[in-house]
Structure formats: C-alpha cells, structure tokens
Amino acid sequence: MNSLEGSTSDFDASVVIGPVQVFGLLSSALFGCLACQSYVYFAKFTSDGLALKATVSAVLLIQLGHFVCIMSMLWTMTVSTYGDPSQLNVFPLAADMVILLSSFTVSIVQSFYAFRLWKLSRNVSLSILCQMFSVVAQISTFILSARAFSMTDLTMFEARQSLLIMLAFTTRAVCDWITTAGIAWNLKKKRGSDIIDTTTMIDRLIYWTIETALITSLLAVTVIILLLVLKQNYVWFGAWLTWPNVIGNSMLISLNRRLLLQETRMPSRSHVQSRDGGLSTNIVFRAEATQPQTVPLKNLNVSQEAEHPIDQEQWQDCKPVIHLRECV
Incomplete structure (x- = not known):
C-alpha cells in the first residue's frame, strides 16, 4: 500500500494523461472532418481515376484505424490504469500502433504530392528527391515503432529516441517544403496568360498550395x-496524434477545392466575349473531376466571321483553351 501511495504521489497526470487526452480528442474531431471530406470527394468526383480513389480510400481506412487506437489508448490511460499509474511507465500498445499508422498516412500523402509535382513539372529528379526524404522518415519511424513496442521505461525511451524522432x-518537413516550392x-x-481569370485561378492555386503545406510542415516543426523545449512533458506526443489527420485533411482539401475552380468557367467565357468584341470562344478549365471535350478551331462559334477573320497568330495569342488538369 505504501509503495502504491508513493508511486501515485510521484506521478504527474498533467504531463502524461493531460496532453494525450486533449490532443487525442482533437485528433478525433479532425478525423470527423476527414470523413466528411471523403464523402464529398466520392460524391462529387466520380470520374476520377481508380488510383486517386484508392489513395483517398487508403488514407481514410488507415485513419479509421488510427482513430480506434486513440480511443483504446484514452480508455487505457484514463480508465484501465486508474489508481495504478505505475502501469503508465510505458505507453499502451495502442499508442505504439498510432505511431506506425501515422507514418503510413503521411507517406501516402507525400507520395501523392510528389506525383503531382512530377506531373506538373515533368522533373523526375525533384520528385525522386522528395521521395528519398519521405523514405528516410518512414525507415526512421519503423525503427522507432519497433523500439516503442519493446520499451520498458517511457522516460528513458524519450531521452534515447529523441534524435530519431x-x-x-x-x-518530413523538408519533403513538404521541396514539394511546395x-x-x-x-x-x-x-x-503567363492574357486572360485575367486564368491568372487569378493560377494565383489561387499557388496560394492554396503554400497554405496547406505551411500547416503540415509547421506542425512537424x-x-x-x-520535444526539445518541454522535457519530460508529452505535449509533443499529443501534437503527434493530430499530425496525420491534419495531413490527410490537407490532401482532401486540395482535391475538393476543384469545385471552386469550376465556378470560374462561366465568368471566364463572358469576360473573353466582351473583351474580343463579339468573338465567342469556349474556355475550358479542365480538372480531374470534369473532362469536357476541347473545342477545335474549326468548330468555334465566331460571330461576324467575314468581318473578323482570325489568322493562326491571333489564335495563338487568344489561347482559348486552358488545361489545368495537372495542377489540381
């Protein structure tokens, strides 16, 4: 009885249970946002490729397992070990699984962004560089997970594995920065387009890219x-719990924002028609969700064709068809 009272008096729940409980509940709320965004994606973008749908499905299923592990971990830390804090000298098994599942989600999302970078730039070396950083992080997490499963003392584990963490x-942060840049x-x-709406759209894409990457990379930092500042305090692990859900949400946001890009199609058409003095052209902003047919030159609806002839150089300047499929 005396030993139990001594261990209880030495135990500080605010630095172990508190951060895990707060951030665990926050991570659960973020998983709810991820589930809602996944529903919107599958409902609105039915024409996307099978690979992209499989990527979204994998992230959703892994984060579902992540959510179950967090609930199990919170139950163990707040209910099962109540009155016996000595059992918290090591993290529960569910916490070790959280570390492993988090790495899978982040690797999938970073691979998605690396593929997007390759498709946009056709620069294989830059995409491979991003993947190399992601692989190094994944191997480090595998080693960390193996050591977490065999840990005997939580304090010693934090001290010895801080460099690996x-x-x-x-x-992970460097991979995000390279991909974003x-x-x-x-x-x-x-x-470089003379169409104002196209320039605005690209500016919006750049802003969204930087915005989502800053959130994920700043959370990693x-x-x-x-981990460095708050010694013997597990706020860092609590922030780790929310990290994969933030990254998963960032990917779904970048996919679902294509709905906003589609809203610029009608204003773009009216703008070009008024600027060209009666020249009616079809401007197609192509996303992966919508795949309209490009209108060839011979099928253009040109009013007053005899009065406004169009030669090849003028057609090149107009650039009536803008393809942004690789950007979204």
Missing part, C-alpha cells in the same frame, strides 16, 4: 520544438 519529423514555382511559370 527529430530525424523523422525533420525529413516545386509546385508553386511551376504554377508561376504557367501564369512544432513537434520537434516541443
């Missing part, structure tokens, strides 16, 4: 800072 999160730069190079 920082390596995993640093490489590459996508934004290639979008900027495609910005935050985990590193918390």
